[in-house]
Amino acid sequence: xxxxxxxxxxxxxxxxxxxxxxxxxxxxxxxxxxxxxxxxxxxxxxxxxxxxxxxxxxxxxxxxxxxxxxxxxxxxxxxxxxxxxxxxxxxxxxxxxxxxxxxxxxxxxxxxxxxxxxxxxxxxxxxxxxxxxxxxxxxxxxxxxxxxxxxxxxxxxxxxxxxxxxxxxxxxxxxxxxxxxxxxxxxxxxxxxxxxxxxxxxxxxxxxxxxxxxxxxxxxxxxxxxxxxxxxxxxxxxxxxxxxxxxxxxxxxxxxxxxxxxxxxxxxxxxxxxxxxxxxxxxxxxxxxxxxxxxxxxxxxxxxxxxxxxxxxxxxxxxxxxxxxxxxxxxxxxxxxxxxxxxxxxxxxxxxxxxxxxxxxxxxxxxxxxxxxxxxxxxxxxxxxxxxxxxxxxxxxxxxxxxxxxxxxxxxxxxxxxxxxxxxxxxxxxxxxxxxxxxxxxxxxxxxxxxxxxxxxxxxxxxxxxxxxxxxxxxxxxxxxxx
Amino acid sequence: xxxxxxxxxxxxxxxxxxxxxxxxxxxxxxxxxxxxxxxxxxxxxxxxxxxxxxxxxxxxxxxxxxxxxxxxxxxxxxxxxxxxxxxxxxxxxx
Numbered sequence: 269x270x271x272x273x274x275x276x277x278x279x280x281x282x283x284x285x286x287x288x289x290x291x292x293x294x295x296x297x298x299x300x301x302x303x304x305x306x307x308x309x310x311x312x313x314x315x316x317x318x319x320x321x322x323x324x325x326x327x328x329x330x331x332x333x334x335x336x337x338x339x340x341x342x343x344x345x346x347x348x349x350x351x352x353x354x355x356x357x358x359x360x361x362x363x364x365x366x367x368x369x370x371x372x373x374x375x376x377x378x379x380x381x382x383x384x385x386x387x388x389x390x391x392x393x394x395x396x397x398x399x400x401x402x403x404x405x406x407x408x409x410x411x412x413x414x415x416x417x418x419x420x421x422x423x424x425x426x427x428x429x430x431x432x433x434x435x436x437x438x439x440x441x442x443x444x445x446x447x448x449x450x451x452x453x454x455x456x457x458x459x460x461x462x463x464x465x466x467x468x469x470x471x472x473x474x475x476x477x478x479x480x481x482x483x484x485x486x487x488x489x490x491x492x493x494x495x496x497x498x499x500x501x502x503x504x505x506x507x508x509x510x511x512x513x514x515x516x517x518x519x520x521x522x523x524x525x526x527x528x529x530x531x532x533x534x535x536x537x538x539x540x541x542x543x544x545x546x547x548x549x550x551x552x553x554x555x556x557x558x559x560x561x562x563x564x565x566x567x568x569x570x571x572x573x574x575x576x577x578x579x580x581x582x583x584x585x586x587x588x589x590x591x592x593x594x595x596x597x598x599x600x601x602x603x604x605x606x607x608x609x610x611x612x613x614x615x616x617x618x619x620x621x622x623x624x625x626x627x628x629x630x631x632x633x634x635x636x637x638x639x640x641x642x643x644x645x646x647x648x649x650x651x652x653x654x655x656x657x658x659x660x661x662x663x664x665x666x667x668x669x670x671x672x673x674x675x676x677x678x679x680x681x682x683x684x685x686x687x688x689x690x691x692x693x694x695x696x697x698x699x700x701x702x703x704x705x706x707x708x709x710x711x712x713x714x715x716x717x718x719x720x721x722x723x724x725x726x727x728x729x730x731x732x733x734x735x736x737x738x739x740x741x742x743x744x745x746x747x748x749x750x751x
Numbered sequence: 752x753x754x755x756x757x758x759x760x761x762x763x764x765x766x767x768x769x770x771x772x773x774x775x776x777x778x779x780x781x782x783x784x785x786x787x788x789x790x791x792x793x794x795x796x797x798x799x800x801x802x803x804x805x806x807x808x809x810x811x812x813x814x815x816x817x818x819x820x821x822x823x824x825x826x827x828x829x830x831x832x833x834x835x836x837x838x839x840x841x842x843x844x845x
Contacts, residue, residue, distance in 0.1 A: 584839060
């Protein structure tokens with residue numbers, strides 16, 4: 269299968285046209301989408317064809333003719349932004365997100381919007397109000413979440429590049445589950461303008477692709493200062509092609525692997541360690557004593573911010589309006605009917621943590637422990653260039669297996685959450701298959717040192733070789749759909 | 752305070768009795784999990800600046816007027832409309 273770089277190069281050298289590329293991917297969408305269910309909305313083919321023909325006349329962009337997809341919480345003008353929620357079922361945003369604008373400018377072709385956990389609350393994409401996305405490596409398992417649609421689309425080859433948002437692992441965890449590369453940039457690297465806010469101090473948009481180089485290219489396009497998001501940094505953009513920065517010292521936390529981590533995950537993690545050692549990188553232990561509290565403080569802070577951010581879904585100006593004799597009744601009915609179970613849970617958790625009498629013990633305390641976690645990382649990065657961790661504690665689980673137990677589901681983000689709490693950049697790279705299921709490892713770097721992470725990920729990728737693509741099997745009919 | 756009905760009211764959420772029972776169980780189960788934070792000594796935290804999470808300084812810009820051309824797209828999203836006006840239910844039912 270072609271990489272993003274191959275597509276751009278081929279189009280510029282006129283080896284093939286944007287329309288030929290589009291037709292190739294569209295054929296896969298038609299063949300696979302009803303099995304994988306990665307997309308909530310697809311752009312009509314005739315519209316895409318017109319755009320592809322226009323690109324042929326003017327093949328200048330750095331991503332010319334590359335089909336892309338966006339998680340359905342990123343605004344694309346002309347397409348619905350549902351956030352996989354009933355409350356936004358027919359909402360069409362009046363503007364493009366900044367990342368959408370940047371990618372369009374470089375000639376990327378937007379195929380559609382991908383499935384997710386409702387408002388990005390979840391780790392399996394089962395919380396979508398519309399459909400359950402399947403893991404291409406095993407259709408009975410979840411793709412991870414919340415950007416499960418984007419990861420599954422890239423893994424099944426219906427798009428070579430997709431974008432998600434990562435608040436506590438929502439790009440990296442599904443990327444690990446689906447055997448693709450997912451990158452969460454430094455907080456402030458990528459504009460959040462046009463991303464439906466979940467937890468504003470944690471959210472960040474990032475790319476998902478099949479290989480590190482394509483991620484590098486995508487990051488170089490989407491980063492940068494944006495007047496519409498005051499938290500964006502004026503730090504120079506990620507360069508592509510960038511400098512190859514070999515890490516000198518990589519750290520890991522042995523105590524993290526002690527309990528609740530699958531044997532297959534530990535094996536893959538140890539494989540990554542030995543690859544680095546074999547490449548003459550020093551590997552040493554580091555200690556991050558407060559990250560064991562990460563899960564608790566994340567669910568306090570993220571839910572608190574979400575309870576405030578989601579107050580706007582009141583049925584007044586857009587979205588599905590509930591019935592009511594007066595304004596207050598209308599709002600309660602709109603939200604009671606239009607929001608799913610997990611969304612209500614998080615809003616209630618946040619409302620609790622921010623409420624009078626509990627604020628100090630929960631919200632404020634969590635903010636303080638967040639500062640301790642950030643300090644743990646700062647001290648560790650005084651000794652090492654990168655920190656290596658598993659991306660997930662378990663292999664992709666069966667659909668329905670954790671749906672009834674919120675705490676078990678929350679633990680899927682154990683290793684990804686601390687990175688958001690500290691605002692750091694990190695990648696998840698698939699390194700091996702265990703019982704036919706992908707296992708990823710995570711590399712975490714210092715603020716704005718994305719190129720250091722990408723360089724080390726490239727080293728691992730080269731040693732690993734090509735990652736086996738999914739064999740998509742229809743178990744009911746017992747036939748191979750795509751290998 | 753620690754009951755779900757009050758939280759539902761604060762969050763403007765109306766749910767069925769059955770849903771309320773399930774939510775009550777789940778929400779308080781998660782809150783109980785948060786109790787692990789009690790073991791952390793935070794008495795040394797005196798500087799509120801240390802709670803700022805941003806990796807860099809915030810850069811603010813001057814406020815200025817900007818043209819917005821997609822007025823019709825906003826209006827198309829109104830759930831109820833009268834002419835060009837957004838229609839809302841009354842604030843009171845009197």
